[in-house]
Amino acid sequence: MVAVTAALIGFFAFVIMRVTTPQMTTLFTDLSTEDSSAIIKELERQAIPFELRNDGAAIMVPKDKVTRLRMKLAEGGMPKGGGVGYEIFDKSDALGTTSFVQNINHLRALEGELARTIRAIDRVQAARVHLVLPEKPLFSRETPEPSASIVLRVRGSLEPQQIRAIRHVVASAVNGLKPQRVSIVDEAGQLLADGAQSDADAAVGDERRAAFEKRMRKQVEDIVSSVVGAGRARVQLSADFDYNKITQTSDKFDPEGRVLRSTQTREESSLTADNSGQVTVANELPGGQNQDNAARARDQSKKSEETNNYEISRTTKTEVTEAGRVNRISVAVLVDGAYSKNEKGEMVYQDRTKEQLDRIAALVRSAIGFDQKRGDQVEVVNLRFAEPPTAQPIAEPTGLLGMLQFTKDDVMYVIELGVMMMLGLVVLFMVVRPLVKRIVAADAIPSLAGAGLPVLAEAHAESAGATGQALIPAGGGAAQLIDVAQIQGQVHAQAVHRVGELAERNPNETVSIVRQWLSEPVEN
Numbered sequence: 001m002v003a004v005t006a007a008l009i010g011f012f013a014f015v016i017m018r019v020t021t022p023q024m025t026t027l028f029t030d031l032s033t034e035d036s037s038a039i040i041k042e043l044e045r046q047a048i049p050f051e052l053r054n055d056g057a058a059i060m061v062p063k064d065k066v067t068r069l070r071m072k073l074a075e076g077g078m079p080k081g082g083g084v085g086y087e088i089f090d091k092s093d094a095l096g097t098t099s100f101v102q103n104i105n106h107l108r109a110l111e112g113e114l115a116r117t118i119r120a121i122d123r124v125q126a127a128r129v130h131l132v133l134p135e136k137p138l139f140s141r142e143t144p145e146p147s148a149s150i151v152l153r154v155r156g157s158l159e160p161q162q163i164r165a166i167r168h169v170v171a172s173a174v175n176g177l178k179p180q181r182v183s184i185v186d187e188a189g190q191l192l193a194d195g196a197q198s199d200a201d202a203a204v205g206d207e208r209r210a211a212f213e214k215r216m217r218k219q220v221e222d223i224v225s226s227v228v229g230a231g232r233a234r235v236q237l238s239a240d241f242d243y244n245k246i247t248q249t250s251d252k253f254d255p256e257g258r259v260l261r262s263t264q265t266r267e268e269s270s271l272t273a274d275n276s277g278q279v280t281v282a283n284e285l286p287g288g289q290n291q292d293n294a295a296r297a298r299d300q301s302k303k304s305e306e307t308n309n310y311e312i313s314r315t316t317k318t319e320v321t322e323a324g325r326v327n328r329i330s331v332a333v334l335v336d337g338a339y340s341k342n343e344k345g346e347m348v349y350q351d352r353t354k355e356q357l358d359r360i361a362a363l364v365r366s367a368i369g370f371d372q373k374r375g376d377q378v379e380v381v382n383l384r385f386a387e388p389p390t391a392q393p394i395a396e397p398t399g400l401l402g403m404l405q406f407t408k409d410d411v412m413y414v415i416e417l418g419v420m421m422m423l424g425l426v427v428l429f430m431v432v433r434p435l436v437k438r439i440v441a442a443d444a445i446p447s448l449a450g451a452g453l454p455v456l457a458e459a460h461a462e463s464a465g466a467t468g469q470a471l472i473p474a475g476g477g478a479a480q481l482i483d484v485a486q487i488q489g490q491v492h493a494q495a496v497h498r499v500g501e502l503a504e505r506n507p508n509e510t511v512s513i514v515r516q517w518l519s520e521p522v523e524n
Contacts (some may be wrong), residue, residue, distance in 0.1 A: 004435065011427060015420050023413055024051055024060040027069060028079055030125055031057050035079035042073065107131060114170055118150065121162060126153040131174060146177045153187040160207050163192050208324050209241050216329070219367050224333060224360060228352075232336040232385070237368075240328040246321040257313030268303035328375045329368050335360065336385045352382045 027050075028039065036056040043050045043061070048069070051060040061069055073079070111129045118127040128151045134144040148170050152158075163184060171179040184192040217237045224233040335357075338350045361380040370376050503510040 004431070008427065008432065012424070015424050023063045025063040025066050027059045027061045027066055029054075029058045031059065031079055038078055039073060042076070042078070043069075107133065110174070114173060117169060117173075118152070118166055121166065123155045123158060123162070124152055125155055127151070129170065133174070143176075145181060146174055147181040148174065148177060148183070150182065150184045151187070152184065152192075158186075158192065167193055209239060212241075212326075213237050213239050216368055220331060220333065220364055223363050223367055224335065227360060227363070228335045234334040236332045238330045239326055240330075242325045242327050246319075248319045248321070250317045250319075252315040252317070254313035254315070259311045259313070260308060261311045262309040264307040264309075266305040266307075268305075269301065271300045326374075328377075329370075330377045331364055331368060331379070333360065333364055333378075333380045335380065335382050337382060349384055357382055 028035075031039070033056065036052075036059065039059060040050065040052075043059075048061060048065060052058070053060060111131055114129045114131075115127045118124055118129070130149045130151075132147045134146065136143045150166065150170065152166075164179075166184060167179040167182040170182050171177045183194055186192055216239070217235050220235045220237065221233060224235065225231070335352065337352055339347045340350060342348050357380050361378055364370075364378050364380065365376075368376070368378070370378060
């Protein structure tokens with residue numbers, strides 16, 4: 001009885017505690033030791049129940065308080081995300097701090113802020129940043145370049161674009177740091193970025209090609225799926241890129257477009273007398289010379305020269321073709337046939353006609369910007385898929401579940417409560433109820449023995465006289481009102497019990513009585 005009672009008390013205590021315990025949900029995950037201790041201290045101050053998971057990295061709180069707690073903790077600047085940021089200068093003593101300590105604190109704050117920024121990127125769980133900021137040596141013209149190393153703990157794998165983004169974020173936040181001087185390592189020791197310029201250029205080229213192929217493939221799949229049905233088309237697209245950078249300069253001259261640049265004119269004139277070259281006394285005399293000039297024959301010449309300079313029209317053209325030109329695009333499209341139901345309701349496959357395939361090919365050419373001179377190729381093939389289409393209707397919550405918008409957690413919680421109630425009812429009816437009935441029946445026998453019944457006294461007067469005790473004392477009128485038929489079974493059991501007691505107390509008399517019964521003749 002004691003063991004069963006203790007088990008029942010423990011069972012119902014467990015059920016009550018389980019039902020009354022609030023439903024717990026996650027408050028924060030991936031917490032550092034500092035953040036976890038600060039949040040626990042705040043929860044204890046507010047007397048809010050909580051649970052710790054994953055060695056304190058995750059904290060569980062009641063579901064109805066999680067939103068308010070997140071806003072309250074965010075108001076206090078928690079969680080800080082691990083590490084030390086610029087808040088290190090909030091409580092520092094500026095009077096007794098040396099320049100060396102100030103430089104170290106500045107470096108710690110910068111590393112902590114960069115780690116927090118990197119953790120904000122998707123797929124990054126934790127980050128640790130190490131900066132090397134060398135000082136310029138005295139009497140030196142060259143300044144050493146700063147460098148950085150980053151250790152990441154990621155979920156899955158990072159894309160090349162995310163790695164480049166992390167390098168540029170860190171380089172932009174540190175004065176004089178170049179992205180090529182930033183190295184990134186993951187938690188498995190795999191080198192994600194080593195700072196090589198060639199690797200960076202190759203990664204950029206592959207990223208551009210992958211992004212282009214993905215975008216074009218999605219466009220083709222969308223337009224083909226709208227014709228043949230969702231999931232009934234497979235598209236593979238390959239693009240050939242040219243990453244060579246070309247610079248071309250050309251000069252063009254237009255002979256018709258002349259422009260006068262300069263003009264130069266030159267004129268010459270000369271006068272010569274014809275004296276046949278004779279030298280006489282008359283020619284030398286002053287008077288005779290003037291007289292002869294009028295009659296002398298003369299020779300006069302005149303020369304004119306003009307020079308014009310013209311500029312011819314000239315056009316200089318410089319063309320720079322950047323890397324990443326598309327040389328050729330190849331597209332392969334595989335479409336499934338059409339399905340229809342026959343008279344028996346079975347799905348029957350039908351090949352698509354050549355006209356339909358030609359129309360799909362025309363749509364694909366228009367989607368990719370098909371250029372025959374460039375050597376583009378488009379192939380559309382109709383083949384039957386291995387798995388036929390199956391109609392799967394979208395399961396939408398209906399009835400009470402749709403009206404109340406229960407979540408999966410709420411449904412599981414209700415199911416758990418129902419199971420607890422059923423177990424409680426089973427224990428109540430299968431264990432508690434029979435136990436109570438037995439206890440009540442055991443208490444009813446002594447009460448009936450103490451009640452005064454004349455009939456029971458007359459029936460057992462002989463046995464009572466043998467023992468010298470009154471089996472049932474006489475009672476008042478209230479005892480006569482008891483229904484004898486209801487207690488006949490209990491009286492018979494009591495009588496048998498009394499006879500057994502008499503036999504144990506008087507064994508000799510009992511043996512003689514039994515022998516006498518055996519020796520008596522049997523009456524027919």
